[in-house]
Amino acid sequence: MVNLDDLKKEALNLLKDEKVKYIIGYTEGSNGTSAAPAFIKNPEDTDKLVWNPGCFHNLTRFLRDEKKRKAREKHPDERPVGIVVKGCDSRAINVLLQEKYIKRDDVFILGVSCESTGVIDEKKVAKKLKGKKAQKIEWDTNRNLVVTTEDGTTKIPADEVLAERCVECPVHSPVVYDIFFGDKIKRTTDAQFKSVEKIENLSQKEKWDFWKKQFDKCIRCYACRSVCPMCYCDECVVDTISFAVTADTTAEEKAQRIKWIEKSPTPSETFIYHIIRAIHLAGRCIDCGECERVCPLDIPIRFLNKKLEKEAKSLFDYEVGFDPDQLSLVSSFKDEDPEDFIR
Amino acid sequence: MAEEFEPKIVAFLCKWCSSAGSDLAGVSRMQYPPNVVPITVMCSGSVSPLYILSAFNKGADGVLVSGCHPGDCHYIKGNYYARRRIALVKELMEYIGLEPDRFQMSWVSAAEGIKYTKIIKDFVNILKPLGPQTNLRRSQ
Numbered sequence: 001m002v003n004l005d006d007l008k009k010e011a012l013n014l015l016k017d018e019k020v021k022y023i024i025g026y027t028e029g030s031n032g033t034s035a036a037p038a039f040i041k042n043p044e045d046t047d048k049l050v051w052n053p054g055c056f057h058n059l060t061r062f063l064r065d066e067k068k069r070k071a072r073e074k075h076p077d078e079r080p081v082g083i084v085v086k087g088c089d090s091r092a093i094n095v096l097l098q099e100k101y102i103k104r105d106d107v108f109i110l111g112v113s114c115e116s117t118g119v120i121d122e123k124k125v126a127k128k129l130k131g132k133k134a135q136k137i138e139w140d141t142n143r144n145l146v147v148t149t150e151d152g153t154t155k156i157p158a159d160e161v162l163a164e165r166c167v168e169c170p171v172h173s174p175v176v177y178d179i180f181f182g183d184k185i186k187r188t189t190d191a192q193f194k195s196v197e198k199i200e201n202l203s204q205k206e207k208w209d210f211w212k213k214q215f216d217k218c219i220r221c222y223a224c225r226s227v228c229p230m231c232y233c234d235e236c237v238v239d240t241i242s243f244a245v246t247a248d249t250t251a252e253e254k255a256q257r258i259k260w261i262e263k264s265p266t267p268s269e270t271f272i273y274h275i276i277r278a279i280h281l282a283g284r285c286i287d288c289g290e291c292e293r294v295c296p297l298d299i300p301i302r303f304l305n306k307k308l309e310k311e312a313k314s315l316f317d318y319e320v321g322f323d324p325d326q327l328s329l330v331s332s333f334k335d336e337d338p339e340d341f342i343r
Numbered sequence: 344m345a346e347e348f349e350p351k352i353v354a355f356l357c358k359w360c361s362s363a364g365s366d367l368a369g370v371s372r373m374q375y376p377p378n379v380v381p382i383t384v385m386c387s388g389s390v391s392p393l394y395i396l397s398a399f400n401k402g403a404d405g406v407l408v409s410g411c412h413p414g415d416c417h418y419i420k421g422n423y424y425a426r427r428r429i430a431l432v433k434e435l436m437e438y439i440g441l442e443p444d445r446f447q448m449s450w451v452s453a454a455e456g457i458k459y460t461k462i463i464k465d466f467v468n469i470l471k472p473l474g475p476q477t478n479l480r481r482s483q
Contacts, residue, residue, distance in 0.1 A: 199438065200438065202440075204437075204440050204442070205440065206440070207438065207439060207440030208439070208440025208441070208478065209440070210440070211439050211440055212440075237393060260393055260397055261400075262481065266481070266482055267482075268400060268478070268479050268480055268481050268482060269400075269481070271439070271478070271479055272396045272397075272400055272479060275392075275396060275435060275436075275439065276392065276393055276396065278435060279392045279431065279432065279435065282431050304435070304438075304439075307434070307435065307438050308431060308434075308435060311430075311431060311434045311435075312431075315430060315431075315434075316427065329427070330424065330427060330428050330431075331424070332427075333420065333423035333424060333426070333427050335413075335423075337423070337426055337427055337430070338430060339413070339426055341430065341433055341447075341448065342426065342448045342449060342450055343447060343448070343449040343450075343462055343465075
């Protein structure tokens with residue numbers, strides 16, 4: 001079991017010794033089930049840190065903001081940022097290291113093991129509780145979720161409330177860390193790509209109908225882009241707001257700017273947005289499932305990323321986020337890469 | 344009688360091999376369908392997936408990406424990168440339910456004018472029964 005007091009103690013020491021600038025961790029959320037990201041600067045606040053099944057956020061996303069903030073400062077604080085990571089999040093750090101977006105010295109990683117469970121899917125839990133408000137949730141030792149509501153406690157088996165990505169997760173403990181909490185439990189999954197196979201088995205028309213129904217809902221709020229730790233480009237292909245428009249910019253110049261995709265959420269544009277998003281994350285997505293969680297319209301975006309993860313593994317024998325020194329998927333090749341589709 | 348459907352093909356040809364190959368087909372007066380719009384790029388490895396989708400978005404019925412044979416790339420390894428990237432695009436297109444046949448890749452060297460005409464002929468024959476591509480086309 002992860003000992004929360006150890007985590008608090010280490011965090012306290014780090015802040016007391018001024019080894020880190022601040023610590024990004026989880027604190028109690030407001031609705032009982034989900035935790036909330038917390039930025040802890042004062043040693044006395046470390047008591048607010050929590051570790052529970054509702055810690056599903058991928059905090060590595062905040063490293064993006066930290067980097068931008070640091071770039072703006074005149075005399076930046078060079079100390080690392082402490083960050084609490086799960087197994088999946090630690091792979092995100094590996095990808096950021098691989099892409100040289102951050103340096104290893106920029107982060108002090110407090111790795112927390114998911115052990116035999118993982119994190120919950122809020123929607124699944126809400127369904128189980130039938131409108132009751134949870135006050136506290138925790139895992140017991142037999143892979144049950146113990147939910148405390150005003151009517152007492154109930155036990156729900158883990159498999160019924162675990163987030164889908166946790167069921168399909170190949171690693172359950174951080175692969176890169178400075179301090180490790182919990183036990184390293186080897187857990188294998190035989191159904192790493194089960195959700196993808198469900199769609200793969202449909203016919204071409206069924207696939208199209210499925211995705212059309214999903215993407216028709218998209219309102220192009222870009223929440224999936226905002227939450228993704230890998231979407232850190234200063235300028236995104238789908239919006240041209242970051243083009244510098246000055247008083248000298250002529251109308252002709254503005255008109256001639258490349259507009260790859262229209263902003264309106266019409267079906268054709270939304271399709272291209274989601275395909276491009278998936279392609280840009282090929283070999284980089286670590287399947288933290290945040291894009292799908294934040295989607296206000298419940299589009300199963302994760303299935304797209306997972307499909308490319310599967311193809312990267314089966315076609316090119318490439319696995320994401322285990323080795324920060326490997327070349328990225330699309331900037332490397334092998335002589336024996338498949339080419340049976342080429343005429 | 345209704346007019347027969349003539350597909351529009353956008354072909355991204357690399358400057359060093361495929362473009363020269365298509366040139367050879369032209370100067371040798373080889374006959375091939377006029378459905379193709381060639382766009383010369385510096386290397387097949389420079390073709391972003393966004394170019395391909397953008398072509399479909401703006402009205403192409405089929406897209407062809409053509410580069411040098413493996414080992415012949417002017418930039419040593421550009422076509423290897425292209426091969427990997429395009430394999431992913433193809434898989435994803437199939438997964439989303441788009442007709443994977445609308446998108447093809449080929450290796451055409453500067454000496455293969457005949458192969459180029461054959462690829463275009465075959466591609467047109469594949470596209471004709473599929474009809475116009477409407478799934479990704481921008482609505483006016």
